[in-house]
Amino acid sequence: MRIVDVPGSLDDRTIDQFAASVGAWPPDDRLLVDARATQFASPAGFTALLTLGQAVAEAAGPRPLLHLPTSDNVSSYWAKAGLLEHAADYFELHGKVPRRRRAEDSDVLLPVRPVREQLDVHAIIDGINDKITQMLTEQLHHEASFIGGFSQSLSEVCQNVVEHAGTGGWVAAHTYLFRQRLGRNVAVISVSDAGIGFRRSFEGLHARQLGDRWTDGAAIEAALIHGQSRFRDPGRGQGLMAVKRFVSKWNSKVSVRSGTARVAIGPRNWDDEDPRTDDLAWFPGSQLTIVIPAKAGGS
Numbered sequence: 001m002r003i004v005d006v007p008g009s010l011d012d013r014t015i016d017q018f019a020a021s022v023g024a025w026p027p028d029d030r031l032l033v034d035a036r037a038t039q040f041a042s043p044a045g046f047t048a049l050l051t052l053g054q055a056v057a058e059a060a061g062p063r064p065l066l067h068l069p070t071s072d073n074v075s076s077y078w079a080k081a082g083l084l085e086h087a088a089d090y091f092e093l094h095g096k097v098p099r100r101r102r103a104e105d106s107d108v109l110l111p112v113r114p115v116r117e118q119l120d121v122h123a124i125i126d127g128i129n130d131k132i133t134q135m136l137t138e139q140l141h142h143e144a145s146f147i148g149g150f151s152q153s154l155s156e157v158c159q160n161v162v163e164h165a166g167t168g169g170w171v172a173a174h175t176y177l178f179r180q181r182l183g184r185n186v187a188v189i190s191v192s193d194a195g196i197g198f199r200r201s202f203e204g205l206h207a208r209q210l211g212d213r214w215t216d217g218a219a220i221e222a223a224l225i226h227g228q229s230r231f232r233d234p235g236r237g238q239g240l241m242a243v244k245r246f247v248s249k250w251n252s253k254v255s256v257r258s259g260t261a262r263v264a265i266g267p268r269n270w271d272d273e274d275p276r277t278d279d280l281a282w283f284p285g286s287q288l289t290i291v292i293p294a295k296a297g298g299s
Contacts, residue, residue, distance in 0.1 A: 002027060004052075004064075006035035010045030012190065012255055012289040013273070016262075018048065020281035031056065031064035033091065038069045043172035044289045046083045046112050047192035050170045053090025055194040055284035058167060068095035076100050081172065082111030107134050109174040115191070116168035121158045124171060125151060132173075139175040139185055140294040146250065150187075150292065153246045156239035157191045157288055165195025165285060178293065181270045185294040192287040198223060198258040216259035217278045224256055224263055243290065251293060258286040266291070 004021045007014040022031070033052070041049070049066075056064055066087055069075045075098050078084050082102035087093065102111040110131055113124055132151055136142045154171070161169035173189040195201075198219035222228040227241035240256070244265060247254045253266030255273065260280045264273040270293070 001032050001065075002029040004031050004033045006033060006038045006049075008037055009040040010035075010038060010048070011040075011042040012044035012257070012287065015044060015048050015257065015283065015287065016280050018052075019283035022052065022281070022283070025282060025284070026059040026061055027056065030062040033064055033066045036067050036070045036095070039071065039074055041078070041083075042289075043112075043174050043188050043190035044192070044287060046078075046081055046172050047170040047190045048283070048287060049083065050086055050090065050112065051192045051194045051283075051285055051287070053087060054168065057090055058194060064091050066091035066093055068093060068097065070095070072096065072098070080106070080111070081109055081174070082113070086112055086114065086170070107131075107138060108176070110135075110172060110189075112170055112172040114168055115158050115161045115171055115193075118162055121155065121162055124158055125155050135173070135175050135187055136292075140187055140292065142295050149246050149250070153243045153290065154189060156242050157189075157290075160239055160288075161191060161193045161195070164198075164201045165193040167193060167195045167285075169193030169195070169285070178270075178291075182293055187292040188289065189292075190287065190289045193285040195285045197284075197286055198256075202228070215261065215278065217261035217263060217276050220256050220258055220261060220263040221276070224254070224265070243288075247290060247292075253291040254288065256286065256288045257283065259283070 002023060007017050053064060079098040079100040080103045085102055129151060133147055136147050136150060158171060169192055171191045173187060175185055175187045178184060178186040199216045202219045202222055224240045224244055243254055251267050253271050255262055255264035260282050262277045264275060266273060
């Protein structure tokens, strides 16, 4: 059995440590995912955990174990966020499993939801518009024009899972205080899938042009920075470009991780992540996270 240590704080940056702990893929041994010491998980952390479980199942590997956080408060929040409901489909859960159900009526989080087909995308967007409005107006103090852009960005990201991944994915969103860097509330939305990743999705059109320079990082940049697509049709490939324009306009951040690389676009006044990071530990599929700060002068 291979022990996979979950960091004390699991988010879009510490997924790198999590991935390194997974080791070779597909796993030869049964995985024991140890989250006993974990004190915090962002939407990126929740969706990454489910992506790992999903990827193991799709690789026909032995069902992994998940040791839940020792802290009752943390494990209760995981239940509230909808993680445990879905994790039970992929993991053998160990530890004290809270009876608490996911909180659909919360004004600060959108519980984890699956994205598996076109109908899921429409259901997600149609079902959470009120929640998005509540999160972004009451928690982040943004106007209606901002909310429309946020909803559109979420739709584009989820659509990419359906069109490109070759399998299902997950979406979650939370608002919380970004104390150290901003001193303001932020909304964090993450979408993760266990699919083929950016490099394989794009290589039919772009790999030959770049040769040895065709890497995970180059593939992410092709989509996020240059708006390229795996389709030859004019006008395709604009989904991530729309996300890029949105975050640039609203002092926000987007980061995309796929395979062994991550590309991030964020404002220098509060984000210190490198624009591109290569040679990371490999992780299944693709992970995208958007961070949106509260309006200046708000909380």
